Amino acid sequence: QLFGDVPQIPDVSPEIMIPSDRIAKELCDFISSWCILFFTLFGVFLSLTLFYKRRLKTPFSVLNEAADKISRQDLDFKISYVYDDELGQICAAFEKMREKLAENNSSMWNMIDEQKQMRSAFSHDLRTPLAVMKGYVEYLLRYYPKHRLSEEKVIEVLGELQSQTERISCFAGTMKNINRLDEIIISRAYVSQADLLAKTEAILTVLAQKYAKQFEVHSELKEQQLNLDISIFLEVLENLIDNAMRFSVQCVRVEFRYSQSLLNVCVHDDGKGFQPDELSKAVKPYYHGESVGTEHYGMGLYICKMLCEKHGGFLRVYNSPGGGACVEFNIAA
Structure with missing residues (x-):
């Protein structure tokens, strides 16, 4: 190694520590033992949050709004989503369904x-x-x-x-x-x-x-x-x-x-x-x-x-x- 062997930190018995040092040592031991899990969970949560906001929130909102309008027989709108991923394919399928419903609705009113x-x-x-x-x-x-x-x-x-x-x-x-x-x-x-x-x-x-x-x-x-x-x-x-x-x-x-x-x-x-x-x-x-x-x-x-x-x-x-x-x-x- 560049600086040679890392010196080993001697283990001091808790009995000879003052109370404040003992608490600090136990806290450091706890952090060293659980920080990996904590940062892993925090990283996963942060990643999922960012992924939801950037890639899931918009298509879910678009699909939910489209479903609500279709349920109210309001077909005068267009579903648009820029990404060509799985959710983009679902949005495209919803748009085709909306166009077909609008066409059938128009045909029905023409017939009436x-x-x-x-x-x-x-x-x-x-x-x-x-x-x-x-x-x-x-x-x-x-x-x-x-x-x-x-x-x-x-x-x-x-x-x-x-x-x-x-x-x-x-x-x-x-x-x-x-x-x-x-x-x-x-x-x-x-x-x-x-x-x-x-x-x-x-x-x-x-x-x-x-x-x-x-x-x-x-x-x-x-x-x-x-x-x-x-x-x-x-x-x-x-x-x-x-x-x-x-x-x-x-x-x-x-x-x-x-x-x-x-x-x-x-x-x-x-x-x-x-x-x-x-x-x-x-x-x-x-x-x-x-x-x-x-x-x-x-x-x-x-x-x-x-x-x-x-x-x-x-x-x-x-x-x-x-x-x-x-x-x-x-x-x-």
Whole structure:
């Protein structure tokens, strides 16, 4: 060794020590015997504390907060942890689970909204045919007992009632077999322009009596056959005429044109027209505007828009230059 042998400390008998030296010696013996264990335990505790604070506390807090938010159905957050260790893998798995839950939750709400739209569409589109049927029944009850209707007129009215009944039956069957509005299938057939105008005037007559309004029909159609789904066409037309009758002051005007394989129909009213903010919102689902009461679901123009697009056309709303609202739709025919 550098300094030679370390001299051995002589062992002094406790009997010859004074009390203070004896206590100091016993304390030194205790420390020399137990300090290794003490410092080992202290080092382990300090290491675990530092490891927990630096590597465990953050991911545990992140996971605990994420679990709490997920339990409250709050999925609008993101789990982020920078370390790519075992806890990082657990955090990444939690994030994938959160994304999947958010996706499933969104799909479920979309499905609920689509079912709500279907119920609203079914309720809304039954209203106008039923109003037409009610008008025909009232017409028969008012004039038939007084013998003021010819047999031909009675048969004509009964034929219209049968036609409306068949439409409701077909519509109910369609709603039963589809889950979304965009699943409606277009069934085209050739219809003469004369038949189309006759059905339009029949609808206008009944609704004009219901709302105590007047109507006009202007047609630029030639003698031709139109290839369209008459059920879809009447659904759109009845909705628009019913809306126009509700908001008009005295008269509703319907115009027909045909150009480049598109049947164009404009429904005008002489009311106060659309407000500026309504022009962009009117075709959105559940927008009520000035409609009041529970019978109007805010789905009419939205349904018409979807049906027109399904039929290869479009729908737009605007205010007429002379005043009043105008709803124009085009369908491929």
